[in-house]
Amino acid sequence: MDRLTYSQEELLSSVAYDQPLIANGVRCHGGFVAGQYRSPRAALRGPAIAAWQAQLRARGVPLIEIASELVPPHYPSAAQGALLLREGVREPLVRTLTTIAIIEGFGAMIRDQRVPDLARCVVEPLEGTACAHLAAGLFEAHARDEAGHRSEGGHKQMWEAARDLALETPPVPNDVLMRLMTGRRGAARQRLFPQLDDAFEELLAVMVNVLVIEVFAADTFRWAEALLGDAEVSVRPREAAEVVGYIRSDESPHVEYLRTALSELRARTLRGEAGGELPGSAVVDGLLTRTLRVLTSQRPRLQREETHADIAAAIAGHRDAAGLLRRFEALDEPWTPPDLDASPPRLVQ
Ligand SMILES: [Fe+2]
Ligand SMILES: [Fe+2]
Numbered sequence: 001m002d003r004l005t006y007s008q009e010e011l012l013s014s015v016a017y018d019q020p021l022i023a024n025g026v027r028c029h030g031g032f033v034a035g036q037y038r039s040p041r042a043a044l045r046g047p048a049i050a051a052w053q054a055q056l057r058a059r060g061v062p063l064i065e066i067a068s069e070l071v072p073p074h075y076p077s078a079a080q081g082a083l084l085l086r087e088g089v090r091e092p093l094v095r096t097l098t099t100i101a102i103i104e105g106f107g108a109m110i111r112d113q114r115v116p117d118l119a120r121c122v123v124e125p126l127e128g129t130a131c132a133h134l135a136a137g138l139f140e141a142h143a144r145d146e147a148g149h150r151s152e153g154g155h156k157q158m159w160e161a162a163r164d165l166a167l168e169t170p171p172v173p174n175d176v177l178m179r180l181m182t183g184r185r186g187a188a189r190q191r192l193f194p195q196l197d198d199a200f201e202e203l204l205a206v207m208v209n210v211l212v213i214e215v216f217a218a219d220t221f222r223w224a225e226a227l228l229g230d231a232e233v234s235v236r237p238r239e240a241a242e243v244v245g246y247i248r249s250d251e252s253p254h255v256e257y258l259r260t261a262l263s264e265l266r267a268r269t270l271r272g273e274a275g276g277e278l279p280g281s282a283v284v285d286g287l288l289t290r291t292l293r294v295l296t297s298q299r300p301r302l303q304r305e306e307t308h309a310d311i312a313a314a315i316a317g318h319r320d321a322a323g324l325l326r327r328f329e330a331l332d333e334p335w336t337p338p339d340l341d342a343s344p345p346r347l348v349q
Pocket of ligand 2: 107
């Protein structure tokens with residue numbers, strides 16, 4: 001069995017690069033070894049996650065998987081985005097790309113996530129697991145990947161670079177952050193398992209939420225690589241799509257450590273605050289189903305409505321507004337959220 005315990009320093013260490021990644025003139029994390037892009041902080045984080053997953057397999061514990069049919073397609077589609085850009089309607093896409101960059105930067109908040117004493121919350125031991133490393137390297141590495149660290153840009157800066165490479169440093173609407181902040185004030189999260197320690201349920205809910213967001217982001221990457229890599233509408237298609245591809249490969253450890261840690265907890269017994277025990281599977285599956293319900297229906301619907309309003313407003317200034325709107329709508333690919341009751345969280349051995 002490979003090593004199961006790592007120091008924070010080890011989980012944050014990168015391979016030695018021949019060349020750093022410079023995206024549109026900005027020094028970013030990661031770099032190249034023999035011409036191949038290698039993600040930052042991956043020298044031992046990748047092997048560590050693989051070892052924790054191998055440990056689960058050896059014990060016959062399944063890994064949680066979010067089925068790809070649950071992923072809502074990006075709106076507007078790449079074809080709709082390309083139509084808008086060909087017709088000179090740029091602002092809605094600049095807004096979308098800028099919003100993605102800002103949200104990536106918010107990812108730094110994961111380093112502030114409180115991890116309560118897990119020995120108090122979980123009956124079985126957690127030594128040598130991903131769970132035991134959350135507050136000891138995994139959250140910090142994740143935060144640095146998203147928001148950058150010291151002099152190196154992270155995903156926030158890489159998305160800005162991809163946008164600026166493809167669209168020649170377009171003017172950015174000045175209310176992007178403001179709208180994001182006012183739109184984000186959701187209601188406080190309801191407790192689903194009030195028997196659990198408050199901070200422990202909060203930790204689990206955040207991990208489940210971030211896992212689903214990370215998995216769903218895969219579609220945004222496909223969308224951006226297609227659109228920003230389209231030579232008809234992108235000024236530097238190869239470079240822009242490459243930067244998105246680098247971000248995509250950096251996301252893989254995020255999905256993997258989160259689903260590993262949640263699968264570890266799923267196979268254990270959770271301790272109630274006032275005594276009593278709960279199977280981890282009931283808690284993790286319950287939280288996962290709740291998150292998937294919101295993120296496959298309500299959230300894409302609201303996002304679509306808001307984006308559609310922006311696009312319609314931007315199209316209104318086009319010389320043939322009615323015709324362009326018709327062509328835009330004709331490219332629409334309707335999508336129905338899957339029935340979650342018919343497809344419980346998928347497990348793989
Ligand atoms: Fe990211
Ligand atoms: Fe991520």
